[in-house]
Amino acid sequence: MNITKIKPSLAIRLNTALLAIAAGVAPSFVQAADAPLKSGNEYMVVANYPNQINVIDVVTDKLFKTCKVPGAFGPGVMQVAPDNKTAYILSNHYEDIYGINLDTCDVSFHTRFSSDPTVRTKSIFSMAISPDGKEVYAIHNPTKLNTDHYRIQPTQLAVYSSDGGLDAKPIRTFPVPRQITVMTTGADGGLYMAGADIYKFDVHTGKYTTAIASRNWQRPLYAPPDVLNAWPIQTPSKDFTILYTTAKFQDDSYNVDTADWIYGFMNVNLETGKTQTTDFGPITEIYFTGMMSPKDPNIVFGVLNRLAKYDVKEKKLIKAAALDHSYYCIAMNHDGSKIYLGGTFNDVAIYDADSLEKLGNIQLPGGDMAISTSQIFIR
Amino acid sequence: MKKTPPIVSLMSGLLTAASLSFIPSASAADAQNIVQQKCLACHVEEGKTSWSRISHQRKTPEGWLMSIARMQIMHGLKISDDERHTLVKYLADRQGLAPSETEGARYALERRLNTSESFESQSFTETCARCHSGARVLLQRRPASEWEHLVHFHLGQWPTTEYQAMARDRDWLDLALNEMVPELAAMLPLQSKSWDQWQKSVKPVVAGSWTFAGKMPGKGEMHGVMQVVEDNKDQFSITLTGQYADGSAFKGTGEAILYTGYEWRANLTVDGISMRQVFSTAKTGEMQGRMFEREHDERGFDFSALKQGSTQSSVIAIQPEYIKVGDTVELSIVGTGLQGDVVLAEGLTLLKDVTSDQNKRVLQVKASNSIATGPKTIRIGKATADITVYDHVASLKVVPAFQVARVGGNDSSTPKIEAAFEAEAWAAGTDGLAGTEDDVRIGFMPATWSVEPFDATSAADNDVHFSGRMNAASGVFTPALAGPNPERRMSTNNAGNLKVIAQVNDEGKSVTADGQLIVTIQRWNNPPIP
Known part of the structure; x- marks a missing residue:
């Protein structure tokens, strides 16, 4: 409980220091909440404390406007709908989804996962939108709050109609495995869910198959991977990319001391459904997020304490840029020329994707972005 | 503005106000009344003094305090500090741990927060000791049904538990319920012989005078006398009179409560500083534990004490604990029953017997130039202890x-x-x-x-x-x-x-x-x- 109290004030303090070294945002550039986005223009959205969505103009690299979101902040997982106008945000302590019309900042959709006060239901980063924009998907992790004890309830996928209004209820539910985090939909409407394995889920029948084996992969001499993913990044190349770390043993003695420690990614091409599991380099540091270059699928970027660039075929770190502080979430513009780093404090850092030279910072009003997902889209 | 986490103020509240508020003769009835008034809003009465969840666990005083504090912080329980003290005392006495059941885990009670834990069970380490100390678990006893409740509580209260490292790589809930629960129920069962025996046993009397010794890192060795007076049942006044090796005073007064017949918890003011004692008095004539500053619990020392007036002669400390070849030092030998002649090992010469007290002897001793490096025995009457003689620091x-x-x-x-x-x-x-x-x-x-x-x-x-x-x-x-x-x-x-x-x-x-x-x-x- 302390950390949420203290983070905004720390962010503000750091912000003071950063202002000295980065160009600040003059308030006059910032538009009113109801200023519509320009059709065809490229934007980025990212959420932050106290509870708001910032819209950044990716062409000018200026803050365009800020929309308020109801409820309490967190985690700030976001998905931009296919209409390129509605941003869905998982917030209110992982218990609600709000759909925000970015043109007006109005709330166009809301669901509270549990309508029963004796059941507390959270979604751990699991939210996706159908390719036609008509349905919203969330994993429910319910707990029955009995008066003197709790009981964990089975997890389920809840399907909502995006026109369900401000008190939307699921129109279908299906049982799903536990431990699912990020999700996204393919062009064919299949829902990809990252859990013990990457599942492809049929949102009409509830049947699912393993799209990519992860915990259960059968790669000779490989240890099972460790996968953490809290950021369902919608990439310009329509890839669903999930980083993993693993160990590759020298031989069947499975000696940990001589094993190679490897970074890799699992990927679903959301247009074709084609999947891959690809090592891209040795582990030298941890990355919270990574993505393939929209220009060149042989180039992969990773970020946490450095911004790193890998040659996938060569399995080699090409370059790494030092950062002003840790950043959690990576995004790239559609032509693949610029990298936007979000998360942690309240400034977005911009890097040249070729040279990894820093291009600037965008200061956000308010506090910490924490683990919000930043998304770039063309209105 | 300084923010104090609620749990800290609750903890402080327990140990400060407790001795002021107890009416021990009525405390059991009071406690049962408080349970009726406060706890049965959610818990179910199973019998006259049996309540769901509450009556199926055993814990340390701190364990009960944490449970009640959680009810306040997370579940809206409204209870006064005095009522909480009464409940903690009642529950720790009625459903505590036997001394042997706390062995190996007391470091957590004693606030030794620099302890690196190590457990044989990998599943215990990865399931329980991943987020908090393993000691927190080892200091509880429950039947399988209560350990199962605990798993559901953990995942319900902290839903990312099954997504974290050492959980996201396995079927966490299934393993926790079907493997961890039976392991815990077998290792830490509600029913135990040692608890039955401890409840029946005659508890050591703690009122009296105690010779204590310790060494505060950064300040040095100290020793002295702790006077303990029982004001009410299990409630004591304390007077500490001691000194550091450099002669500076180590003096203070305070109050203590004895939980479960041996869990000594005291608050004192020593030389103007608030200090706490977490001791066990389970062994007759001995007190062991750690004494530390309330606001800086890393500032503390191992405390050991012997009860004065016992028929046994024993030494609790020789200060300083070593003497260099050829040197003359003044040794403070503290303990009980230290009357009688002083007999030193060959090579050590008694130059002066400065004071003579049953609980402390001060001896001026010279080590000869030819004495060999190693432990040398000092005998005072029937008590013996070793001092280390050395030639040089290697x-x-x-x-x-x-x-x-x-x-x-x-x-x-x-x-x-x-x-x-x-x-x-x-x-x-x-x-x-x-x-x-x-x-x-x-x-x-x-x-x-x-x-x-x-x-x-x-x-x-x-x-x-x-x-x-x-x-x-x-x-x-x-x-x-x-x-x-x-x-x-x-x-x-x-x-x-x-x-x-x-x-x-x-x-x-x-x-x-x-x-x-x-x-x-x-x-x-x-x-x-x-």
Whole structure:
């Protein structure tokens, strides 16, 4: 409980220091909440404390406007709908989804996962939108709050109609495995869910198959991977990319001391459904997020304490840029020329994707972005 | 503005106001009444003094305090401090742990937060001791049904539990329910012989006078007398009268409560500083545990005491614990029943018997030039104890070899957590070589202290400059302020990785040793049992 109290004030303090070294945002550039986005223009959205969505103009690299979101902040997982106008945000302590019309900042959709006060239901980063924009998907992790004890309830996928209004209820539910985090939909409407394995889920029948084996992969001499993913990044190349770390043993003695420690990614091409599991380099540091270059699928970027660039075929770190502080979430513009780093404090850092030279910072009003997902889209 | 986490104020509240509020004769009835009034809003009455959940667990006083505090913080229980004290006392007495059931886990009660735990069971380590101390679990007893409730509570209260490292790689809930619950129920069952026996046993009487000894890191050895008066049942007044080796006073007064027949918890003011005692009085005539500052629980020492007036003669400490060949020192020998003649090992000569008291003898002793290095026996009447004689300091050890300090202050909710080191001197033994099996431990010696970068990263980040300051004389490291530091690389906080160096001069020869100090971020979650 302390950390949420203290983070905004720390962010503000750091912000003071950063202002000295980065160009600040003059308030006059910032538009009113109801200023519509320009059709065809490229934007980025990212959420932050106290509870708001910032819209950044990716062409000018200026803050365009800020929309308020109801409820309490967190985690700030976001998905931009296919209409390129509605941003869905998982917030209110992982218990609600709000759909925000970015043109007006109005709330166009809301669901509270549990309508029963004796059941507390959270979604751990699991939210996706159908390719036609008509349905919203969330994993429910319910707990029955009995008066003197709790009981964990089975997890389920809840399907909502995006026109369900401000008190939307699921129109279908299906049982799903536990431990699912990020999700996204393919062009064919299949829902990809990252859990013990990457599942492809049929949102009409509830049947699912393993799209990519992860915990259960059968790669000779490989240890099972460790996968953490809290950021369902919608990439310009329509890839669903999930980083993993693993160990590759020298031989069947499975000696940990001589094993190679490897970074890799699992990927679903959301247009074709084609999947891959690809090592891209040795582990030298941890990355919270990574993505393939929209220009060149042989180039992969990773970020946490450095911004790193890998040659996938060569399995080699090409370059790494030092950062002003840790950043959690990576995004790239559609032509693949610029990298936007979000998360942690309240400034977005911009890097040249070729040279990894820093291009600037965008200061956000308010506090910490924490683990919000930043998304770039063309209105 | 300083923020105090609710759990800290609750913990403090228990131990301060408790002795002022008890009416012990009525406390059991009072406690049952409080349960009726406060707890049965959610818990179910199963019998006259049996309630769902509550009556199916056994815990330490701190364990019960944490449960009730959680009901206040998370479940809206409204209860006064006095009512909570009454409940904790009642529950710890009625459903506590036998002394043997706390063995090996008391470090958590004693606030030894630098303890590195190690458990045989990998599943226990990865399932339970991943987020909090394993001791917190080992200090509870439950039947399988209650351990099962605990699994559901954990995942319900902290839904990311099954997504974290060492959980997301396995079918966590299934393993927790179907493997961990049976393991815990077998290892830590509600019913036990030792608890049955402890409940039936006659408990040691703690009222009386106690000879105590200890050594405060950074300040030195001390000893004295603790007077304990029972004001009401299980409720005591304490008067401490002691002194450090340099003659400065160690004096104070306070109050104590005895839980479960042996769990001694006291609050004292010693030389103007609020201190706490967490002792066990389970062994007749002995008190053991740790005494520490309330606001800085890292500042503390091992406390041991012997009850005066017992028929047995015994020594609790010889201070100082060593004598150099050819030197003359004044030794304080503290214990009980220390009457009778002094007989020293060959090579030690009694020059003066300064005072004569049953609980303390002060002897001026000379070690001859020819006496061999090693432990030498001192006999006083029927009591014996060893003092170490040494020729020269051949090697040092930094104790502890690894420690953690934490940044704090700077308007954050936690104070700085210091780290105190000691220099343990060793003699070479008969082979004349340091670092061999026959080395002889001499004891803790004053040293000159410094810090250096632990490695190249630490040097590049200038941790020595940013992370805090080592007191060259005391070996106490005070960390820097909390929060991001814009002067540092990546605006990181004042964390650091330091080599701690002790240096002792012995006959013009410098002997050094090093240890490691990690300076890290605050402990955000700091309940009574870590």
